[in-house]
Amino acid sequence: MTTATKKLGKKKRFFLAYPYCCFCGGSEPSTTIDHVPPKACFPDGYWPEEFEFPACETCNQDSRRDDQLTGFYTQLLDFNESNRTPQDAAKMTKLRDAIVRNYPDALPDTSTSVPIHQVGSIITPSPIAVSVRRPAAFAQTMETLQRKLTHALYYREVGKPLTKSHAYLSEHYQIQGSDHTLTTFLGALLPDETIGTRTNIKNYGERFGYKSGYKDKEDFLIYGAQFGKGLIVWGMVLGPGMSVSNLADYLRSKPWRWAGYREKMPCPRETIQANQAAA
Ligand SMILES: [Zn+2]
Numbered sequence: 001m002t003t004a005t006k007k008l009g010k011k012k013r014f015f016l017a018y019p020y021c022c023f024c025g026g027s028e029p030s031t032t033i034d035h036v037p038p039k040a041c042f043p044d045g046y047w048p049e050e051f052e053f054p055a056c057e058t059c060n061q062d063s064r065r066d067d068q069l070t071g072f073y074t075q076l077l078d079f080n081e082s083n084r085t086p087q088d089a090a091k092m093t094k095l096r097d098a099i100v101r102n103y104p105d106a107l108p109d110t111s112t113s114v115p116i117h118q119v120g121s122i123i124t125p126s127p128i129a130v131s132v133r134r135p136a137a138f139a140q141t142m143e144t145l146q147r148k149l150t151h152a153l154y155y156r157e158v159g160k161p162l163t164k165s166h167a168y169l170s171e172h173y174q175i176q177g178s179d180h181t182l183t184t185f186l187g188a189l190l191p192d193e194t195i196g197t198r199t200n201i202k203n204y205g206e207r208f209g210y211k212s213g214y215k216d217k218e219d220f221l222i223y224g225a226q227f228g229k230g231l232i233v234w235g236m237v238l239g240p241g242m243s244v245s246n247l248a249d250y251l252r253s254k255p256w257r258w259a260g261y262r263e264k265m266p267c268p269r270e271t272i273q274a275n276q277a278a279a
Pocket of ligand 1: 022055
């Protein structure tokens with residue numbers, strides 16, 4: 001059997017098992033295999049093996065630019081030293097070169113960089129970091145990542161595509177220290193942990209993992225996903241009978257009772273704005 005035939009065979013089996021696109025409502029036939037998180041988020045050969053999803057041509061093509069940018073941004077924001085291998089550096093160089101060629105506006109504008117001399121109330125004599133303004137493409141890229149990750153993780157956990165009668169909310173933020181309130185909150189809230197792995201690479205590292213919880217009765221899913229020690233994307237899916245207006249009551253009800261969560265959980269957007277203002 002040639003490699004091409006083997007590939008075709010594997011794909012055919014995949015489309016038979018997963019006949020519909022899981023990103024646009026579950027009625028379009030699947031003709032492509034999409035990786036979520038995108039392969040671009042990992043050094044070549046390091047992407048987790050079990051995160052392949054059925055997609056129609058349109059859904060797969062529509063996110064091509066954002067898949068590449070997601071890879072660049074998530075690795076740029078990851079401050080985990082153990083994810084700075086020569087393979088990581090090679091991948092970043094490759095991504096950067098491709099972005100310079102194709103989407104130069106999506107690179108951070110280093111001409112606006114500002115040195116940071118403060119940690120909390122402590123002023124440091126030499127800068128501890130450099131703040132760079134986020135390119136406009138960042139917000140759009142994160143929206144695509146949030147949308148795709150929510151659809152993919154729902155499909156992976158629940159075993160059926162999200163439909164148009166579901167509603168979902170999703171956000172992202174950058175971890176600002178090990179005891180970030182929202183991260184701690186999500187960690188305590190979500191029961192099941194899944195870490196991306198590869199069978200043929202011993203040390204996959206802390207590159208991608210998520211926690212999730214699901215309630216059958218209401219068809220409710222909540223998750224928090226983490227890229228290295230940098231970006232966190234979290235979201236929730238509301239079943240067809242649920243509404244956003246009673247969500248707070250629902251979240252307070254069993255089994256996710258968490259006293260005082262309203263006070264403890266900052267809105268991610270506010271956190272990001274506050275961090276930008278502080279920088
Ligand atoms: Zn689709």
